[in-house]
Amino acid sequence: MRLRGAIAAVLFLALPAAAGAETLADIRQELGALYAGITALRAELSASGQLSSGVAGNTPLERLNAIEAELARLTSKTEELEFRINRITVDGTNRIGDLEFRLCEVEPGCDIALLGDTPSLGGIDNAATVPQPTPPATSGPELTASEQQDYARAQEALAGGDFRGAADLFASFVAAYPGGPMTGQALLHRGEALEALGQVSDAARAYLDSFSGDPSGPAAPDALLRLGTALAQMGQGPDACVTLGEVMSRFAASPAAMQAASERVRLGCP
Numbered sequence: 001m002r003l004r005g006a007i008a009a010v011l012f013l014a015l016p017a018a019a020g021a022e023t024l025a026d027i028r029q030e031l032g033a034l035y036a037g038i039t040a041l042r043a044e045l046s047a048s049g050q051l052s053s054g055v056a057g058n059t060p061l062e063r064l065n066a067i068e069a070e071l072a073r074l075t076s077k078t079e080e081l082e083f084r085i086n087r088i089t090v091d092g093t094n095r096i097g098d099l100e101f102r103l104c105e106v107e108p109g110c111d112i113a114l115l116g117d118t119p120s121l122g123g124i125d126n127a128a129t130v131p132q133p134t135p136p137a138t139s140g141p142e143l144t145a146s147e148q149q150d151y152a153r154a155q156e157a158l159a160g161g162d163f164r165g166a167a168d169l170f171a172s173f174v175a176a177y178p179g180g181p182m183t184g185q186a187l188l189h190r191g192e193a194l195e196a197l198g199q200v201s202d203a204a205r206a207y208l209d210s211f212s213g214d215p216s217g218p219a220a221p222d223a224l225l226r227l228g229t230a231l232a233q234m235g236q237g238p239d240a241c242v243t244l245g246e247v248m249s250r251f252a253a254s255p256a257a258m259q260a261a262s263e264r265v266r267l268g269c270p
Contacts, residue, residue, distance in 0.1 A: 095246075096212050099227075099239065103208065106234055107201050147177055151186065158193055167193040184210045184219035191226055204230035221247060221256035228260060232267055241269035 104110040143151065154169035170190035174183055191206030207230060210223035228243035244267075247260035 099208055102236060102239060103201060103204055143182065147180065151182055158189055163193040163196040184214045184217045188219045188223045200230050200233045221251040221254040225256040225260050229263060237267060241267060
């Protein structure tokens, strides 16, 4: 009974910590701690002479063996996921950097030497962070009174056809509330206003900033779609096809994916 209580104590202490870990590395560390606890219990069983005395059935040794096997499987899966997430992040960051370079080539006055390093996709340096599930929103993101007023003013300008005013207002909103819950949407709408003004290159930059700032946010599918169509307008056909393909692979269930598929057909993408 004492050993059974010890097993329960190890599981009680280790599993909540692993569940609350923020990164795969944290989870792997917690699994290692749990494995160490299991090893200690095995040593205690061996010292007490119970290691080989159990008969077939639900013995402490059998339970330890099952727990060890599951821990080994979870540790292996964690390492596999960490590798895959790192690879995806590096690939995505490289693609964004390439798009920034190509946009700079066609932007008047843009100095490629001043671009600097592209921030890692989603602002994560090592891609080891496991995204936490987001609870479903019931009334949209919470905004301060000033955010609501400034955003509404920009939206009114866009809806009223004042594209220059809308572009400026959305730019001011992003500068005033960087990293806010509506930053991605503001950049998306700024791109739409700029595109309506014929400033396609500047619009593409706004779409890219919207997507790269929050690749899984609510504005991401439309931002990536608009970036692809903007690249097509700029004569960057191959890049447009790749970008539109990313919309289909990343957001397959979204309306943006259907539009991207139609646009790829129109462009004659392979």
